[in-house]
Amino acid sequence: MSPRPGFVLDVDRSTPPTLFWHGEGFRLERLPVGSRVLYAPEPVDPLDDPVAAIREALLHPLGDAEPLPALLRRDMKLTIAFDDVSLPLPPMRRPDNRQLVIEQVLDLAAEAGVDDVVLICALALHRRLTEAELRHILGDRIYDSFEPHGLLQQHDAEDPDNLIHLGLTDHGEDVELNKRAATSDLLVYVNVNLVAMDGGHKSVATGLASYRSLRHHHNARTMQHSKSFMDQHRSELHTSNWRMGRLIADSGVKVFQIETTLNTDTFPPQMRFLERREWEWSARDRAAYIATSAALERTPDRLARQILHSVRSPYRLTSVQAGEVEAVHARTTENVYRQQLVAVEGQTDILTLGLPYICPYNVNSIMNPILVACLGLGYFFNMYKGRPLVREGGVVIMSHPTPWAFHPGHHPSYIDFFEQVLSETTDPSDVGKYEEAYATDPWYVHLYRTGHAYHGVHPFYMWYWCAHALEHLGGVIIVGGDRAAVRRLGFTPATTMADALEMASDVVGPDPSLTHLHSPPLLMADVS
């Protein structure tokens, strides 16, 4: 039986309560009759033989690229860059796509006699990965072969000795990249394309860039003109990255792009109820829901976080593309849309979101309030093509505990951003006045380079990610959040969904339309 496409449910009196993620827990909410609930398409069929599919892609690349073996020679300098721990979410079961791809690239390099091979984790300004995280992504064999010899590196956007300025785009944007990658004879970039935003020229132009380069597109103005940043052709974020990517190519950097897509098989069997539509829950699903919710509710926050962050997703590979960047990405985007796109008619007054425990920037960490905002208003709000799911002036209601809590090792500058910047202004265009001080703060730079801290400027980027939503919306309400933290974000706290709906109707008027994005599993609304 072929997998069912995404579905838009019209809530009626017989509709059972709808499951909302609520951080490290869940809530069942009874939505008003007439509301719509968007469900993700069921997982599309995975590739039967991922290893063979990868080999096929490397040998028969897209665009004007030559097959990978033809690009490899004995005396060359080869760099293989790969996406970091922010993808996919939750982390997938071993073997990770990146391991499968890199193993084959290395096999081909070995066959060609290439000796000078370096792996680089494309961190951009994200935190450095731990050994366990690298082993998970690459597998023990690759890790043990490269890391002890210093050949497994993590991109350091603050290492002046290992950055190279390639020039300015015709829009005056600096393009400054990892020197090893940019001066290699061949740069192979291995992606996990979890959502439509990932990949393309953004892989190298962002993942291996410095702050000097990133600031040109990671800002409020760019994000306000990315509608959405999940839709490459309407995204200023991508337009800027594409300009940079073309300059990178014109500078002589030869990139062999490999992109992989996943299905929506997001949760392991014991949590499969999270992927099912509530009215189709079996007795076993209901029992699993009750047992999981009750257990998480009774578990201390820290332990609940550890348990959930240990979840490994059974994601399966649905496609692999290799070759010239733009040709590869066009095909990848088709495959992402094939899995995630759900046709939706018309916008809504109120969009509700249940926010889970994880986002790209808190893997094995705490979902602090800034990340809550970013996940809801940055990622989920932007999971649209065409028009936003919620109308201009509408309201987003998010469900999340939003604790006033931060991981001091991972997010040190977030603490200061929350205390200093957001206490003064929550306007994404206004927070930028503090950006340079944070970006150049020597303590943050030190922690980014030597510890496991996100770069000092990173909380600004999270806030810029919200810029389009904040400009578009008439209000944001968080249900069940720490009231002080929610207020610091500039949002309105509500105790219950009913309260939130009452508050929202003050903004959007009586009898509003409501749409709930039942995600994850991830879906992207194609709004007509």
Place this chain on the structure above:
Amino acid sequence: MKALLVERSLPRFAAARLVSSLGGSGTSAGLGPLRLTDVDAPELPGPGWHRVRPLLAGICGSDLATLDGRSSRYFEDIVSFPFVPGHEVVGVVEESVDAGLAPGTRVVVEPVLGCIPRGIDPPCAACADGRVGGCERVAFGHLAPGLQIGFCSDTGGGWSHAGLVAHRVQLHPVPDALSDDDAVMIEPTACAVHAALAAGVEPGDMVAVLGGGTVGLTTTAALRQLATPGALLVGARYGHQRDLAGELGADLAVTPEQLTRAVRRRSRSFESSGHLSGGADVVVDCVGSADSVAQALAMVRPRGRVVLVGMPAKLTLDLASLWHREVSLVGAYAYGSERSGATRRRTFDIAMEVVAAAHLGRLVSARYPLERFEEAVAHAGAAGRRGAVKIVFEMHPRSPKGPAS
């Protein structure tokens, strides 16, 4: 006439310590050494002395420490029992031994009992230099021991309908422009003025103030008016304290937990072992607890200065960083006169200007009659939590300003 009296009673001090440690500062007034009783008006000790009828008398942190049984034993020999507390006093002159201030003159009391009030001649070096706060003879002379009015059995204190006696050199006529609320803030502000000037702030220095009670807020006002810090950061626990700190001149007012991070950001310091690599040039500790001193040491720069204004008691501290980073830890007690270039001015005169300019009478949050002393002391002990700053006793209620609480 009625007055509040503190008697030497070890059981009562022990009970106060126990109760306040369980219930919080100010909760032990009914059990502790303080009681409302009838007293005789104190006798005028001699020439130069005046009898003052208090109008308002503040409840100070040092009073609370005494009533809570938390005061350092250091003070045992420089107070004399029984005494009437109250050293933050605005009152009216009722009589003088000789031709001094005219009866009816509204005055604030500079309570330190230095050499001149004690009849010691020649005065000690500190008093001769105008630094009466540093008087070396506070336990000697013709008066009973007592570092200040309000801790001396011979002089009476402000918490009394029977009045107090003070020497002419201790009395400062109050300009009509200052209200009684302003006037009762002059004594604590004088402490703040002395501290602000003792801090040795150079133009452009980063100064951090720990504490948002009366001492912290008056010190903030004094630093803003008497020095030119490049940045004045205040750590205050409660929202109303932070709001007031901002109004009084703080560039940034945050919670104490956030203050170290704010200092780090401004100084672009690193952190190591809980200490900033750089930090504030001057930290003024207006709390005086082990935690506050430790925090001050953690956020002052190497070779910087920590000024202790809040009255401490016995503290357990790790001073390794003070030694290693060559930090100066200095105390700032009371007042006297302050040197400005070649001239000297009475601290109280400067304090009056600061009070007037910053409208510090607004810090008076509530007035209580003596009869409600238990409520008053409890309110003072929980002032921050209850949205208040300065709690005062009102000896002769007058109509225009009722209880502010």
